[in-house]
Amino acid sequence: MNRIKQLFASKKNILSIYYTAGYPNTGDTIQIAEALEKSGADMLEIGFPYSDPVADGPVIQASSKKSLDQGMNLKLLFEQLKDLRTSVTIPVLLMGYVNPVLQFGVENFCKACAEVGVDGCIVPDLPMVEYEEFYKECFEEHNLSNVFLITPQTAEERIHKIDGLTNGFIYLLSSSATTGKNLEVGNTTEAYFSRIKNLNLKNPTMIGFGISDKQTFDKACSYANGAIIGTAFVKAIDNGNIEESVSEFMKKFKS
Amino acid sequence: MKYKVNEKGYYGDFGGAYIPEMLYPNVEELRQNYLRIIDDAGFQKEFHQLMKDYVGRPSPLYLANRLSERYGANIFLKREDLNHTGAHKINNTIGQILLAEKLGKKRIIAETGAGQHGVATATVCALRNLECVIYMGEVDIERQAPNVARMKMLGAKVVPASSGSKTLKDATNEAMRDWINNPVDTHYIIGSVVGPHPYPDMVAIFQSIISEETKKQLMAQTGSDQPDYVLACVGGGSNAMGMFYHFMDDENVKLIAVEAAGKGVSSGFSAATTYLGKEGVLHGSRSILMQTPDGQVVEPHSVSAGLDYPGIGPQHAHLFKTGRGKYVSITDEESLDAGLLLTQLEGIIPAIESAHALAYLEKMEFKGGENVVVCLSGRGDKDLDTYIKYFKL
Numbered sequence: 001m002n003r004i005k006q007l008f009a010s011k012k013n014i015l016s017i018y019y020t021a022g023y024p025n026t027g028d029t030i031q032i033a034e035a036l037e038k039s040g041a042d043m044l045e046i047g048f049p050y051s052d053p054v055a056d057g058p059v060i061q062a063s064s065k066k067s068l069d070q071g072m073n074l075k076l077l078f079e080q081l082k083d084l085r086t087s088v089t090i091p092v093l094l095m096g097y098v099n100p101v102l103q104f105g106v107e108n109f110c111k112a113c114a115e116v117g118v119d120g121c122i123v124p125d126l127p128m129v130e131y132e133e134f135y136k137e138c139f140e141e142h143n144l145s146n147v148f149l150i151t152p153q154t155a156e157e158r159i160h161k162i163d164g165l166t167n168g169f170i171y172l173l174s175s176s177a178t179t180g181k182n183l184e185v186g187n188t189t190e191a192y193f194s195r196i197k198n199l200n201l202k203n204p205t206m207i208g209f210g211i212s213d214k215q216t217f218d219k220a221c222s223y224a225n226g227a228i229i230g231t232a233f234v235k236a237i238d239n240g241n242i243e244e245s246v247s248e249f250m251k252k253f254k255s
Numbered sequence: 256m257k258y259k260v261n262e263k264g265y266y267g268d269f270g271g272a273y274i275p276e277m278l279y280p281n282v283e284e285l286r287q288n289y290l291r292i293i294d295d296a297g298f299q300k301e302f303h304q305l306m307k308d309y310v311g312r313p314s315p316l317y318l319a320n321r322l323s324e325r326y327g328a329n330i331f332l333k334r335e336d337l338n339h340t341g342a343h344k345i346n347n348t349i350g351q352i353l354l355a356e357k358l359g360k361k362r363i364i365a366e367t368g369a370g371q372h373g374v375a376t377a378t379v380c381a382l383r384n385l386e387c388v389i390y391m392g393e394v395d396i397e398r399q400a401p402n403v404a405r406m407k408m409l410g411a412k413v414v415p416a417s418s419g420s421k422t423l424k425d426a427t428n429e430a431m432r433d434w435i436n437n438p439v440d441t442h443y444i445i446g447s448v449v450g451p452h453p454y455p456d457m458v459a460i461f462q463s464i465i466s467e468e469t470k471k472q473l474m475a476q477t478g479s480d481q482p483d484y485v486l487a488c489v490g491g492g493s494n495a496m497g498m499f500y501h502f503m504d505d506e507n508v509k510l511i512a513v514e515a516a517g518k519g520v521s522s523g524f525s526a527a528t529t530y531l532g533k534e535g536v537l538h539g540s541r542s543i544l545m546q547t548p549d550g551q552v553v554e555p556h557s558v559s560a561g562l563d564y565p566g567i568g569p570q571h572a573h574l575f576k577t578g579r580g581k582y583v584s585i586t587d588e589e590s591l592d593a594g595l596l597l598t599q600l601e602g603i604i605p606a607i608e609s610a611h612a613l614a615y616l617e618k619m620e621f622k623g624g625e626n627v628v629v630c631l632s633g634r635g636d637k638d639l640d641t642y643i644k645y646f647k648l
């Protein structure tokens with residue numbers, strides 16, 4: 001059983017943190033992972049930066065740009081993650097856009113993920129049909145979960161199709177939005193979350209986009225297996241001592 | 256039909272719809288409906304009526320005598336510069352606004368480089384009373400100021416894109432982000448044959464009126480609807496695709512697509528995509544794009560804002576890869592010189608984009624008497640500042 005399945009089987013209210021690899025400094029990738037695990041994160045999503053991140057808001061755009069300007073790329077990231085599993089035990093996913101993966105080579109990418117102990121991927125602009133036709137076999141061969149997104153506009157039939165195609169968790173966007181928008185749980189959002197809950201999907205769900213504090217996190221957890229925090233965390237570590245800013249940030253969610 | 260899109264949304268190895276889930280419902284709605292709506296008799300009637308009475312079509316096919324004399328071939332100019340708003344872009348925006356109405360959309364967004372597509376979009380929004388937001392790179396806002404003023408006067412909101420190279424690619428990113436954040440009532444009028452399927456096909460269909468007319472006009476003027484050469488400039492590739500469309504299956508007609516070499520293909524300041532690019536994914540489709548070995552998109556450069564784009568539409572990538580089209584490039588200076596030449600020989604000031612296609616005539620060798628059609632995609636009013644500075648007029 002892979003680490004993602006194990007986590008969902010054993011725990012509720014899962015807190016997953018997204019951060020951009022190589023940000024604020026190129027060498028910070030592993031240190032942030034270790035600090036997050038130490039301060040109670042349940043799962044990590046490490047973003048590999050792309051020059052044209054269309055699904056991202058200003059904060060993650062800026063972190064991606066800085067990381068790229070400082071020389072981050074997939075090859076370097078896999079080198080940094082070489083000893084990941086000597087110090088990090090929680091599930092780790094890589095998140096990014098499809099073009100860098102294509103240029104790295106899908107086969108090479110999957111192999112490198114498996115070698116360093118990455119458990120899954122989130123590639124928002126990789127369509128389901130392409131995944132099924134060209135990627136799925138390779139992902140499964142390397143025991144990688146591929147996580148798909150759904151939004152309030154995703155049709156039920158499509159949700160079931162996604163549920164059938166994935167084997168980690170489903171990423172519920174609180175609304176159709178670029179990253180960094182604040183979550184406002186109004187009646188329509190609640191109705192959407194409840195609707196998804198009642199579909200009894202085989203995969204667990206995580207709510208993401210716009211979770212920024214304990215209150216929004218708890219709210220999200222009442223509808224799903226947990227929640228993902230990205231922009232708020234990236235903002236919190238943009239300067240100062242990594243270990244301190246990580247533990248400071250995580251305290252808010254662990255009280 | 257071998258160069259057209261297949262049922263999966265691909266042209267050979269290129270195309271598809273590489274979009275995040277947030278865009279899926281909108282793109283899928285388009286995919287399921289675009290052919291049905293476009294083929295509808297009522298839609299066709301309204302589209303052609305507007306093309307005639309509002310845009311001023313058919314645009315003339317003009318045999319440019321002094322240019323012909325210079326090159327020793329019959330040079331025909333397809334006068335898209337005479338369209339209302341001054342470029343071919345209006346063919347597509349009229350088509351898409353009618354389609355957006357049929358889909359019940361209330362708000363229109365678009366990206367623009369030279370500002371021609373932004374103006375053409377703002378124009379049809381004024382015409383049909385729809386809200387209009389245009390994304391434009393900060394650099395382009397500066398170098399195409401007259402078009403920014405026109406868009407504002409037409410009632411559009413012009414939003415500066417300040418990321419990346421602050422040009423067309425970045426404006427496109429911002430428009431896509433807007434669409435993600437407004438998933439229900441908004442239609443995105445993409446301005447070229449780029450983007451996820453069905454955009455490249457849909458835009459090509461609307462622009463295909465260029466070659467449809469050209470064939471009839473050639474038949475009337477030369478007794479044959481088959482020229483020897485057809486030339487057009489390529490940014491994303493919409494005027495070129497419109498110009499090539501009805502000639503693609505006439506294998507004896509040579510198709511020449513002219514990209515922007517900028518300061519030279521090896522200068523590091525270029526937009527010659529097929530020369531510098533590799534296969535990859537940008538703005539929702541698999542095509543050819545300028546990128547680093549790690550798949551980061553490279554910032555392009557061209558004096559012409561409309562060609563300052565690091566990719567080309569997937570159908571162009573297919574024409575390039577199969578060898579059906581010949582893809583060449585022209586530098587900033589060569590294009591400006593060609594623009595001045597046309598002005599002085601024929602009394603027509605071309606857009607710098609279109610001047611790239613004209614400049615390639617200098618590099619061709621003619622036996623004499625060949626029929627050559629050049630798509631004069633737009634007029635040069637927007638570029639006067641650049642011309643004046645360059646020639647110190």
Ligand SMILES: Cc1ncc(COP(=O)(O)O)c(C=O)c1O
Binds near residue numbers: 371448488494
């Ligand atoms: C006059 C003119 N020609 C050509 C282009 C390039 O676009 P495309 O390659 O889609 O025709 C533009 C774009 O703004 C333009 O304004």
